[in-house]
Amino acid sequence: MSLKDAALKVRENAHAPYSNFKVGAAVLSGSGVVYSGCNVENVAYPEGTCAEAGAIAAMVAAGETELTEVYVVASSPRPVPPCGGCRQKLAEFGKADVVVTLATVDGHETTTTIGDLLPGAFDASFM
Ligand code: THU
Numbered sequence: 634m635s636l637k638d639a640a641l642k643v644r645e646n647a648h649a650p651y652s653n654f655k656v657g658a659a660v661l662s663g664s665g666v667v668y669s670g671c672n673v674e675n676v677a678y679p680e681g682t683c684a685e686a687g688a689i690a691a692m693v694a695a696g697e698t699e700l701t702e703v704y705v706v707a708s709s710p711r712p713v714p715p716c717g718g719c720r721q722k723l724a725e726f727g728k729a730d731v732v733v734t735l736a737t738v739d740g741h742e743t744t745t746t747i748g749d750l751l752p753g754a755f756d757a758s759f760m
Contacts (some may be wrong), residue, residue, distance in 0.1 A: 636661055636704035639669040641738065644684070644706055651678065656707045657675045658684035660692055660726075663699035668692040685719040689726060703733040703747075712736050712743045720751040729754075742760035 634642070636659040644657025649674030651674050659669040670687020685705060692700060707713045712735035715723065722749060723733070736742045748754075 634667055635733070636667060637706070637736070639667045640684075640704045640706045640736075643669035643671045643673075643688075644738075647684065648673045650674065651676070651681075654707065654709075655730045655753075656705065656713065658686035658688040658703070658705045660700040660704075661702040662692050662695075663701055664697060664699040666692075666695070666697065668695065668697075673685070683716060683719050685715050686722055689722055691748060692726070698726055701731060702726065703731065704736065706736040706738060708738045710737075712741055715750060717754045720747070721754070722758070723747050724751050 639659035642656040647655035649655045649672055652660045658713050659667055668688050668691040670691055671683050672684045674681035680698055680727045727747045733742055733744055734744050
């Protein structure tokens with residue numbers, strides 16, 4: 634399944650009763666497997682998790698730690714960029730040149746990279 638189809642499909646399972654804003658994300662791993670995740674909200678609002686975090690968690694749980702492409706989709710007027718925390722999470726597992734496609738459910742897409750989303754990222758080289 635393509636990253637786009639996986640992200641659209643998993644988005645339908647999002648648990649977003651508080652924001653009513655469903656998000657789907659899919660990542661392509663170094664071995665070529667597609668992992669997907671959706672946002673999972675909680676009545677204790679800060680406990681909610683983003684779609685990107687879910688997709689990354691699925692990849693890591695399967696034993697992989699490298700992502701090579703990312704796709705994020707939501708129903709919004711224009712493609713939704715990942716939040717700050719998710720940019721850091723993506724940078725943990727993807728190189729700066731990894732392409733991130735942001736999309737709306739009606740097919741508008743924009744592409745960027747992990748490096749452009751998080752310039753000046755903190756990484757292990759500073760430690
Ligand atoms: N959300 C994501 O899952 N990913 C994004 O890139 C942007 C925001 C979720 C978090 C929350 O459940 C809802 O969208 C509204 O912020």
